Amino acid sequence: MKYTGTDNFDHQQPPRVGVLITNLGTPEAPTGKALRPYLKQFLSDPRVVEVPRLLWWFILNGIILNVRPRRSARAYQTVWTEQGSPLLVHTRDQARELGNTLEASYGDDIIVDFAMRYGEPSIDSVLQSMLDRGVRKLLVMPLYPQYSGPTTGSTFDALAADFSRRRWLPQLRFVSHYCDHPGYIAALAASIQAYRAEQGTADRLVFSYHGEPKRYLEEGDPYHCQCLKTTRLVAELLGLEEGQYTTCFQSRFGREEWLQPYTDETLKAMPGQGIKSVQVICPGFSADCLETIEEIGVENRGYFMDAGGESFGYIPCLNSSSEHIEALAQLAAENLRGWLEKPAGLFGQ
Numbered sequence: 013m014k015y016t017g018t019d020n021f022d023h024q025q026p027p028r029v030g031v032l033i034t035n036l037g038t039p040e041a042p043t044g045k046a047l048r049p050y051l052k053q054f055l056s057d058p059r060v061v062e063v064p065r066l067l068w069w070f071i072l073n074g075i076i077l078n079v080r081p082r083r084s085a086r087a088y089q090t091v092w093t094e095q096g097s098p099l100l101v102h103t104r105d106q107a108r109e110l111g112n113t114l115e116a117s118y119g120d121d122i123i124v125d126f127a128m129r130y131g132e133p134s135i136d137s138v139l140q141s142m143l144d145r146g147v148r149k150l151l152v153m154p155l156y157p158q159y160s161g162p163t164t165g166s167t168f169d170a171l172a173a174d175f176s177r178r179r180w181l182p183q184l185r186f187v188s189h190y191c192d193h194p195g196y197i198a199a200l201a202a203s204i205q206a207y208r209a210e211q212g213t214a215d216r217l218v219f220s221y222h223g224e225p226k227r228y229l230e231e232g233d234p235y236h237c238q239c240l241k242t243t244r245l246v247a248e249l250l251g252l253e254e255g256q257y258t259t260c261f262q263s264r265f266g267r268e269e270w271l272q273p274y275t276d277e278t279l280k281a282m283p284g285q286g287i288k289s290v291q292v293i294c295p296g297f298s299a300d301c302l303e304t305i306e307e308i309g310v311e312n313r314g315y316f317m318d319a320g321g322e323s324f325g326y327i328p329c330l331n332s333s334s335e336h337i338e339a340l341a342q343l344a345a346e347n348l349r350g351w352l353e354k355p356a357g358l359f360g361q
């Protein structure tokens with residue numbers, strides 16, 4: 013084994029602190045050709061699909077990768093922008109804005125960058141670039157507010173795999189979740205209030221989170237509990253009563269039972285229960301992406317309206333709003349203590 017080192021190490025280079033934000037990743041283009049390697053990497057991750065490897069290899073390569081890339085490409089085409097995939101565009105904006113905010117208080121000692129768990133920019137390549145720029149202390153913040161094995165756990169696996177091939181490791185801190193962080197909860201509540209100030213309120217506020225197999229919860233994954241906690245804290249902050257809001261889970265994949273209640277079934281049933289207008293928010297997604305813009309904004313809107321719904325509003329993700337960047341800066345500052353001290357009075361504290 014040859015460990016990766018640094019060529020021509022510069023002894024004069026000042027040591028820096030790095031903040032790396034990560035998200036899931038996205039295909040290079042909205043085409044079947046680009047979807048195939050992306051889905052292959054994603055769905056081959058044992059953290060994502062916990063099925064015996066040999067059996068899964070045949071299902072993935074024999075069936076899924078022959079059907080899904082083309083189908084997913086059609087969905088991606090509907091959300092693609094001139095700058096690329098929305099998830100990539102928002103994550104890049106978040107890194108830039110967070111960088112500006114943190115540099116304003118910590119100066120040049122800090123470097124902020126972003127990476128994707130699947131596809132590009134890869135965790136390996138961004139880590140290399142940060143270490144080359146002198147990062148010796150690294151804070152990693154996966155932008156998944158609720159911990160789950162398939163997302164946060166898998167991100168840690170990718171970091172660990174990279175480190176296992178490296179000669180000189182940085183000091184490492186890792187944010188496992190921030191489902192109950194006051195800044196994040198306040199940013200969500202503010203986004204709901206701002207939406208309602210423009211559009212009025214609806215019969216029901218729907219909190220829709222990405223799902224995962226129910227088995228993962230039964231085997232100890234805290235994701236489900238953390239989603240319910242986020243909903244509860246936002247509802248408390250807004251003074252909502254039971255009956256004014258609902259939590260559900262979207263994006264089912266495969267035949268196994270996933271976390272319930274399912275978003276699509278919930279929305280299909282609501283008009284028949286007298287709930288004619290809804291506003292949907294997806295707090296588990298830190299950035300708008302295929303699963304929010306298309307799956308909620310188009311597909312699930314259709315289910316609700318076809319079932320007799322009269323008004324369907326989608327409240328956008330926090331993306332790079334100033335409230336979100338403020339919350340992420342607070343989260344970073346809390347986790348940087350002892351490495352870099354924050355001058356008093358910054359980030360609204």
Ligand SMILES: C=CC1=C(C)c2cc3[nH]c(cc4nc(cc5[nH]c(cc1n2)c(C)c5CCC(=O)O)C(CCC(=O)O)=C4C)c(C)c3C=C
Binds near residue numbers: 036296
């Ligand atoms: C196959 C199982 C999957 C699990 C478990 C899962 C968990 C999970 N995913 C997110 C966040 C995102 N998922 C996104 C897309 C996406 N997710 C799956 C499958 C699982 N996700 C697939 C196959 C896809 C690809 C799209 C498709 O082909 O339908 C995205 C969007 C990416 C984008 O480019 O826009 C996000 C974000 C979370 C938080 C989560 C937690 C349990």
Ligand SMILES: [Fe+2]
Binds near residue numbers: 222263
């Ligand atoms: Fe997913």
Ligand SMILES: [Fe+2]
Binds near residue numbers: 263302303307
């Ligand atoms: Fe989906």
